[in-house]
Amino acid sequence: MKKSSIIGMIIIAIAIGVIMSTYADSSTYGSFGDAQETQKELHVVGTLVKEKEMVYNPEKDANYFSFYMLDNKGKECKVVFSGSKPQDFERSEQIVLTGQMVGSSFHANKILMKCPSKYTEDQVEVVEVSAQAKI
Template sequence: MKKIHIALLLLAVAGIVGMSFFVKDLTTQETFSTAKEKSGKYVVVKTKLDNSVAIEYDAVKNPNLTVFYAVDAKGQRSKVVYTEAKIKDMERSEGLDLNGYMRDGYFECNKIQAKCPSKYKDDPAQAKKNLASGSANQY
């Protein structure tokens, strides 16, 4: 075999191995009920935090455990066990994308993407004013 063939073969193998790391991120969005049907498979569930139940987080006892309840798009509520520290401003977020696995009676989450609230949601007059002055595009 020529050196170029070996190099191309190694490059192809490296590409396949590299892509395998991203397979988990190529999941479809589920609800808690469909995630339950796919028990043991990595899924993403779009939810909102259930504010009627307090978030359980104790940085002294276990800084890598956060327990809370979330409601999915169909209104189904589930306990969520997040295996990391509580994310900042979780209570203020408009939505949470939970990545993980459905277990017996709860959703085991290892990654959360919080949807930030719009800074103009509460004051549409200020939003119009900022757009008119052009300051909305300044960061």
Template sequence: MKPKVIVLLVILSVAIGYIMSTYMGATESSTFADAENHPDDTYHITGFLVKDKPMEYDPIKDPNYFSFYLKDDDGAIRKVISSDPKQQDFERAEKVNMYGHADGDVFRATKVIPKCPSKYKDEQINKEVQASRS
């Protein structure tokens, strides 16, 4: 049984070590202040889209430059710059999840995930029925 037991223990300790590292050291949602204190690290920030500030995407100038303003959980507002094209229904988003790092007074996002408010089915059926009546 000996070699098998040794292998079993090694693999088991690798697995346990991995599980611990996954659930202990995992990143939680942060704020712009956290990111600005450590500009070299990547942060995950969730915030609300600031709709009265400009959203900039002009593909003719640069198809890989999209900027918007986001308000984090502490109420801090920062300009966010992403190098992905703007998702065309981005305006509809309320909350935005993103990963990235602080760069001076802007936040450079590597991944932006807009969260759209869910469409209510009832609303949809009313709309369709109205359409079929007219």
């Protein structure tokens, strides 16, 4: 075989490996029901249930925040976030969580909030919050 053929096959093999690892790490959108069935990391879109309590006590544990969310299919679930409560969380119009079900609660490692902009009524402000790794 020629050197160019060998190099070409190596490049193709590397490209296939990169594509497969990217596909394996990507999560999909779903609901709380889907998350309970698959036990894989999913993106869940929904709205905050403002009538139920939100638990965040930074004096006790600054990396524990829990609340209730209603997904787009109408299922309500308790959400636990291992990070601080995002600023203006109550004002969010829509929430996108990334995480997985643990028991009966959804453990999120990332929160993306879509909040109304404070400058114009037509625009929506997007804020993303990630849980920090505990060292």
